[in-house]
Amino acid sequence: xxxxxxxxxxxxxxxxxxxxxxxxxxxxxxxxxxxxxxxxxxxxxxxxxxxxxxxxxxxxxxxxxxxxxxxxxxxxxxxxxxxxxxxxxxx
Numbered sequence: 001x002x003x004x005x006x007x008x009x010x011x012x013x014x015x016x017x018x019x020x021x022x023x024x025x026x027x028x029x030x031x032x033x034x035x036x037x038x039x040x041x042x043x044x045x046x047x048x049x050x051x052x053x054x055x056x057x058x059x060x061x062x063x064x065x066x067x068x069x070x071x072x073x074x075x076x077x078x079x080x081x082x083x084x085x086x087x088x089x090x091x
Contacts, residue, residue, distance in 0.1 A: 039088060054084065
């Protein structure tokens with residue numbers, strides 16, 4: 001398979017990111033992970049920055065409250081820090 005084929009979605013219309021996962025690593029084990037979740041087409045669905053502060057949209061409020069609730073749903077999960085931004089989330 002050619003490199004170009006590896007970096008295209010199934011429909012070959014848009015490039016997809018290279019897989020950054022380590023092949024032999026067990027991601028189910030306890031460790032610290034940095035997670036980024038992006039909105040579709042990088043649209044600002046989660047809110048906007050107004051006077052230097054994040055103002056959450058309805059979707060942003062849902063994302064914020066669901067991130068807070070994750071350790072309740074998954075007791076082995078600890079979220080050290082997270083940030084909801086207009087078009088993506090870091091945690």
